[in-house]
Amino acid sequence: MSKYETACSSKICTTHQSRKKSFYFPVLCPLVPGLQSYDKVDLLRRRWCLPSISIHGIEHSFDKPGAPTLISRKVMGKFSVRVVPAQPPKKIAQKVKAYLEQLHQLRGSPNRLEIKIFRDGRPFLGDHTVKNYQAAARAITRVWQKEPDLTRDGAAIPVAIESTKKDVILIPMGQSLDFQHENNERLAIRNYINGIKVFINYFFELASAENEDSEEEEQRQNEREKWRLKMV
Incomplete structure (x- = not known):
């Protein structure tokens, strides 16, 4: 039995044998010490209390059958920024826009970058003691x-x-x-x-x-x- 199979024979990965020939092979499964290395408080803090960015889609890129090597003349990406309490949406939008423009300038790309902000909304937080x-x-x-x-x-x-x-x-x-x-x-x-x-x-x-x-x-x-x- 290989080291990989020995690792995946733990209780964390009881379904390894049934997935051996599937997409999950040969992905190493995390052992209990590996799982315990993550701080639960930090994980929940990132999920609940910190802002995040979600990418919703990319338009005008080639999405037809085949494998061409052409480069689209125009590509548009859509994403949203999830703000958290005490973050003013308009100021955050300005900071994100300024940051993207700075990155584009540092790359020295001859392409033109245009950023449009569609809408914004304020965050909400309740007090569970009331x-x-x-x-x-x-x-x-x-x-x-x-x-x-x-x-x-x-x-x-x-x-x-x-x-x-x-x-x-x-x-x-x-x-x-x-x-x-x-x-x-x-x-x-x-x-x-x-x-x-x-x-x-x-x-x-x-x-x-x-x-x-x-x-x-x-x-x-x-x-x-x-x-x-x-x-x-």
Whole structure:
């Protein structure tokens, strides 16, 4: 047995034998020490808290059958920048544009570079300590019999915060693999039924929450307003 096969006989790669003749051969499988070398906090921080760039497509390049060697006279790439709270979209767009123009100038290319910014949107961040979020957490726990995970995702809905001057909560109904905003978007019947139950319980919890009419609460709301303005 080779060193490669010995490595892949671990529990991490129990399906290696069935994939031996597939696309995964001969890819080395990570062992447990290799997996443990990644910092979980750093991985989640990169996924939830740091900005990122997504490439959506390249147009005008040759995409027909065959293997020609021609070079297109014009190519257009599309990408988006995912900003995070406290990042002003317009300033970030200007910095990205300036950086690309600087790289193009350093290359000394005779080609012309044109950058167009189609639209931008402000990031959104909620405070899970307010009663709005606490009511949703209790509703989700009651229906699903499990406490909700507090994560950050790519939801950009600051317009509701700006118009209402209140904390806004985004309560999901589907799963992470439901192909949201894509072809064949789906929603499981179980999620649909439980989603209805969650909203019923949420409104019940929100209506039964006590309102504090005190100077401390007023001061807290003023601090919350300042915090919201920083996040959008």
